[in-house]
Amino acid sequence: MSRNFKTVDLFAGPGGLAEGFSSLRNTDGSKVFDVALSVEKEPSAFSTLRLRAFTRQFQAIPESYYSYINGEISRAELIERHPAEWLAAEDETAMLELGTEQAQAVLDPRLDRIRDEAEGNTIVIGGPPCQAYSLVGRARNRGIKSYDPAADHRHFLYREYIRILGRLKPVAFVMENVKGILSSKVEGESIFDRVLEDLRAADGTPGSYTLLPLVSDVRGPHARHVIRSENFGIPQCRHRVILLGVRSDILKNGDCEAAKHYLEPATQTDLASVLKGMPVLRSGLSRTVDTPEAWQIAVVRAFHAAASACRAEGTWLNAVAKSLSQHAAELQSADHIPPRASTDLATVHDNRLGAWLADPRLTALPNHESRGHMESDLARYAFAATFAETFNRSPKADEFPSGLAPDHQNWDTGKFADRFRVQLWGAPSTTVTSHISKDGHYFIHPDPLQCRSLTVREAARLQTFPDNYFFEGNRTQQYVQVGNAVPPLLARQIAEIVARILPEN
Structure with missing residues (x-):
């Protein structure tokens, strides 16, 4: 049976997570995770994001796309050759600053439409900006005389992510952030503990979502949420917190077989x-x-x-x-x-x-x-x-x-x-x-x-x-986009896990 989950990508950057998720196919060739909306505020990253959304409108990337990236035709010429597909890409992407009233006014009706059209079969992916959580960012902030972490909105952008979870009520979500979030505190309170508590109650009631660790055989209170990319075939030692949440009512007895939600280790590859x-x-x-x-x-x-x-x-x-x-x-x-x-x-x-x-x-x-x-x-x-x-x-x-x-x-x-x-x-x-x-x-x-x-x-x-x-x-700008992204091949592996866990539509 073909499965389809409408996917919303928040704080999308150039689209690394969406690239991995959208690559997964059913046996009939249709997408398991169909990206319905990607949101990013930075103009150059958004331009990259929309261009990639354009390529997803085709069964096979058109020759004119290669002409464009080769510098043989302009972006305007590319759009002129494929107006319907470009309009679809425009509908799929939004340049908004999440957490603002303006963004909320634009976003909420679209989220409602996605939820209703998908009949509840939605997922949310993405990660709030990490500067306030990163160790380097925190060291830099300490050097700012008037810096007040309690007033730094970047600490709390995850709440916009959670607000959207509450509105969309997805069957699952994937949230990515830097390891620094594990030790980040505001007024003596652990940011990460607060994030976990809020995510589990994202549907409005405590325990509405179950957080499933993606790795096994590691010790520490939160270590199984830390993904070491080099252990999964990525040629880079990138260590990030990635949280997988699944709506508790669709898990049998609130849990599932551990083997289903663990990433499979792969042979380490090098530069x-x-x-x-x-x-x-x-x-x-x-x-x-x-x-x-x-x-x-x-x-x-x-x-x-x-x-x-x-x-x-x-x-x-x-x-x-x-x-x-x-x-x-x-x-x-x-x-x-x-x-x-x-x-x-x-x-x-x-x-x-x-x-x-x-x-x-x-x-x-x-x-x-x-x-x-x-x-x-x-x-x-x-x-x-x-x-x-x-x-x-x-x-x-x-x-x-x-x-x-x-x-x-x-x-x-x-x-x-x-x-x-x-x-x-x-x-x-x-x-x-x-x-x-x-x-x-x-x-x-x-x-x-x-x-x-x-x-x-x-x-x-x-x-x-x-x-x-x-x-x-x-x-x-290109360097910034690449550096801030989730490795698409790692995202693909996480998508495979989400697909294994979720029931057929």
Whole structure:
């Protein structure tokens, strides 16, 4: 029997959760989870979200979409060719700031319509903004003299999520947030305990929803709600709280078989599996003339500077210094300087990830362009990547030669030991966050000769966005979108669990 659940995606970002949920199909090819509404307030993320909603209106993505992401036609031309599908995408997406009276006035009638048309077969997915919960965000807030956590509306945006649950009364919901929410407190009260209590009573009465843990074999009061993505086939160590709630009246005796609601562990995959085949790029040069010839001169100079700084530290960095000098010679004698951007297609060295990421109809890889770096940072990137190549780990701040130490007030305090962090070929990446939009120092490419940070497409692959997923906006905005998203392949696995639990329509 075909099943269909109308899905509402809140605080949707570029649509990572919806991408995973909407990919699940019934045996007849119809969608198990049909996205009825996605809500996002940030314009560039919303533009990406609506474009992806447009692709979902087709049985197969049209050729004109590929022409658009290849830069061959404009967005206006794309819309002109498919007006009905674009209107459907407009109906499916809303650019609203949740928690405001204006958004509520627009949203509530639409939610009522979705609930009535679906005859109760709805689910809600999404996660309130996490800045107020994250450890970094809380440290930043403590530095604001007048900051009052009780007055920070970001602590309580989850209440809008719960208000919508109460109005829609979905059969299930999935709520995602950062681990920092586990320890976040306001006026001495645990935010997370309050969230759990409110979610369980989202239908108006205590216990109306049952929260089911997604992982097993871990200890701690809330540990089974923490998803470590690298354990489930995602090439990234992303640890997030993900809460699955199911309406208690549809669970037999208020519970279900544990095997049904646990994610199935998968073989750990690494950075090389998704990035090793990517087109080679050079970094750009910021605050100066940027040409291939200028870059070659600057990067050779940076490698020599890094090698000299290593030798000045004594013998323990001699091996790194030797490799830096060898790399400088390779770069100096190179006949071909890599470009800053490439649309060449790239293989995936992992069958499971390849099946998810690759699109045989794709003729050009989008969003693969390097950012610019200052020459002083090129020397630090050269050192860090060569150090990682030598020791198979990223250097800590106290292992940097003094000649390469940045002029940062906190450099020697130990607070920013990983200020320059190399991603390693043989391991999952560290968490891809929106901070990648700032400077890239936490996301240095493991190939020293490229001497750069990761591109948007590389970050998107680590997040398991399919290669045909196009990110709108400028490059900084694209990085933020990717960093804030839920990995779509992880979302797909959660969708499979929700489908197993829920009864047939």
